[in-house]
Amino acid sequence: MLGRAGFSEDTAPSDALVAIPNGEGGWVVAGSLPEARALAGKVQGRHGTTSPEPPLALPEGDWELTLRTGWVEPAYLETDASWCEPGGEPFTSLANGGAFGGKLTTDVGRVARELAYEHRQAVRVVLSREDVVRTGPKRPPVAAGIRSDGSGVIRVVRTDGIAEAIARVAPQLVVEEVDVVGPPTSVDIRGAGVVEAQLLLAALDAKKNAQAIDGEAHVASVTSEDGAVATVVIGLDGGIRVDLRCGRLLDAIVLRSYAIGAVHMALGWVTSEGLSVGEDGTISDLTIRSFGVLRSADMPHVEVTLHEEDGEPVNGSDAVFAATAAAVWSAQGWPTDWPTGRSVLGGEPVTQ
Incomplete structure (x- = not known):
C-alpha cells in the first residue's frame, strides 16, 4: 500500500x-x-567548515582525461x-x-x-545519522588518468575486491591501491570501481565523438556487466533524456523511478556531494544538509524511455548511474576534480 x-x-x-x-x-x-x-x-548535528578535497594525487603521465573523486556519503534514508x-x-x-x-x-x-x-x-x-557517517563504509575515492586508446591508470583507496571489480569491466586499466587515513571503504557500495571505470571510458568516447545528436552534443552510453544499455543525453537546456534497455520489463513505473533516482545520484556525485575529512581521518560533515545531496529544486527535468525486450530482466539503474555521470562530466568539459560545484551544464554554482 x-x-x-x-x-x-x-x-x-x-x-x-x-x-x-x-x-x-x-x-x-x-x-x-x-x-x-x-x-x-x-x-546532534555538525557541519564542517572545510571544503571536501579528493584525497589521492593523479598518476603521472600524459592523459586524455583525468579524474579525481572525493569522499561521499551513501546518505540512505533510514539509518x-x-x-x-x-x-x-x-x-x-x-x-x-x-x-x-x-x-x-x-x-x-x-x-x-x-x-x-x-x-x-x-x-x-x-x-544516528552521525553514527552512520562516522562508522559506515564509503565509496573508495579514485584518481585516474586515461589515454586516447582507453588504457590508463586508476588509483583507488585500498579496498577489498576493488581491483577485481575494475578489472572485470576495464582490464586495460592498471589499478594502484593506495593506503589513506580516512573512513572505511567497501566494494559493496553501488557499483564501486565498476562505475568509475565505465564512466571514464564512456566519457572518453563522448569526447572522441563530440558530435551533435538532434543539436545536443553531450551524450554518453554505458553497457553494464549484465548487458543493460543506458544512453543519457544532456540537452542544451539542461534537461536529461535517458534511453534504457535492460531485458523484459517487470514494472515500468518502478524501473522509471529507479532510473530517475540514478540520475539524481549521479548529478550529486559529479556536481555537489562531498565529505570533509581531516588528516586524522575524522569526518566533520555529519548532517544530511552538509553532504551536498542535490536539492529537488536543482533537479533538472528527466525524460525516461524504456524498451521492452525478450531477454531476462537485469539491473538497469546502475548503467543509468554511470552514463549520467559520464554525460554530465562531459557537458561540463571534463574537469578533473569532483564535486565540480557547477550546475549540469557547468554554469552557475550549485546551491548547497
Whole structure:
C-alpha cells in the first residue's frame, strides 16, 4: 500500500529498550531514545567548515582525461536500526529498501540480539545519522588518468575486491591501491570501481565523438556487466533524456523511478556531494544538509524511455548511474576534480 513501506523501528514493541553507541566502542541502553542520548552525552548535528578535497594525487603521465573523486556519503534514508526480543531473531535493517550496499556490513542486528539476551527484554538498536557517517563504509575515492586508446591508470583507496571489480569491466586499466587515513571503504557500495571505470571510458568516447545528436552534443552510453544499455543525453537546456534497455520489463513505473533516482545520484556525485575529512581521518560533515545531496529544486527535468525486450530482466539503474555521470562530466568539459560545484551544464554554482 502506498506510504506503508515502514521502517525497521516501526515494528519494535512499544516497551523495547533503546541502545545507541556510547562513542567509546560500547553501547548506552535506556528506556527511550532521548534518555539514551542524554546518557551518552550526544549532541546532534555538525557541519564542517572545510571544503571536501579528493584525497589521492593523479598518476603521472600524459592523459586524455583525468579524474579525481572525493569522499561521499551513501546518505540512505533510514539509518541503521534493528530490534530483537530475547531468544529471537533480529529484525532486518533493510526494511525500507536497503542502502545501495551501505548496510551490508552493519552489526546492529547482532548487537540487538546480544543486548536483548543481556537485559531479558526487547531492545532496539538505533544509529544516528552521525553514527552512520562516522562508522559506515564509503565509496573508495579514485584518481585516474586515461589515454586516447582507453588504457590508463586508476588509483583507488585500498579496498577489498576493488581491483577485481575494475578489472572485470576495464582490464586495460592498471589499478594502484593506495593506503589513506580516512573512513572505511567497501566494494559493496553501488557499483564501486565498476562505475568509475565505465564512466571514464564512456566519457572518453563522448569526447572522441563530440558530435551533435538532434543539436545536443553531450551524450554518453554505458553497457553494464549484465548487458543493460543506458544512453543519457544532456540537452542544451539542461534537461536529461535517458534511453534504457535492460531485458523484459517487470514494472515500468518502478524501473522509471529507479532510473530517475540514478540520475539524481549521479548529478550529486559529479556536481555537489562531498565529505570533509581531516588528516586524522575524522569526518566533520555529519548532517544530511552538509553532504551536498542535490536539492529537488536543482533537479533538472528527466525524460525516461524504456524498451521492452525478450531477454531476462537485469539491473538497469546502475548503467543509468554511470552514463549520467559520464554525460554530465562531459557537458561540463571534463574537469578533473569532483564535486565540480557547477550546475549540469557547468554554469552557475550549485546551491548547497
